Amino acid sequence: MKTDQLYKIMQDISEAAQKEREETSRTISEMIEKAGSSVPFVVQMLRRRPDVCIPTLIKSEALYKNEEPLDQKTSELIAISSAVANRAVYCMNVHMERALCLGATEQEILHTILISSAICETSAWAIAFREFEKFEGKGKSKKT
Numbered sequence: 001m002k003t004d005q006l007y008k009i010m011q012d013i014s015e016a017a018q019k020e021r022e023e024t025s026r027t028i029s030e031m032i033e034k035a036g037s038s039v040p041f042v043v044q045m046l047r048r049r050p051d052v053c054i055p056t057l058i059k060s061e062a063l064y065k066n067e068e069p070l071d072q073k074t075s076e077l078i079a080i081s082s083a084v085a086n087r088a089v090y091c092m093n094v095h096m097e098r099a100l101c102l103g104a105t106e107q108e109i110l111h112t113i114l115i116s117s118a119i120c121e122t123s124a125w126a127i128a129f130r131e132f133e134k135f136e137g138k139g140k141s142k143k144t
Helices: 003-019 021-034 041-046 050-065 072-086 089-101 106-135
Strands: none
Touching: 003 021, 003 050, 021 041, 021 050, 041 050, 050 072, 072 089, 072 106, 089 106
16 A cells, blocks of 8 residues: 555544544444443543544554564553553553453463563662762761
């Protein structure tokens, strides 16, 4: 497919979503609910802008459902890690459930959480220690 054809398709989808905003919004919710999921808060908000919501959902579908270069289970474990790092509780729950359905073990999910948490901890330390170094030597030391 040529680039100009792809841009035309994207423009047509965006324009259609804007013209039929209410119906598009309703259809998005129905599709998600029919798939057996509750409508995530982010999607509920994005439904107000179907021209943004539709491409977001298409991107998510491409990232999570595509088997290349990563299988779906691995993609869900990565999503769990990201949700942990971002403290996104709803996302953690959704992606843990999906990972289990795709064959992940509880041990794999726990290990993913531990790795993500370790990186978050180290990152917090690195930021705090760099700031601490700026103050080092400026305060009084407690003598022991």
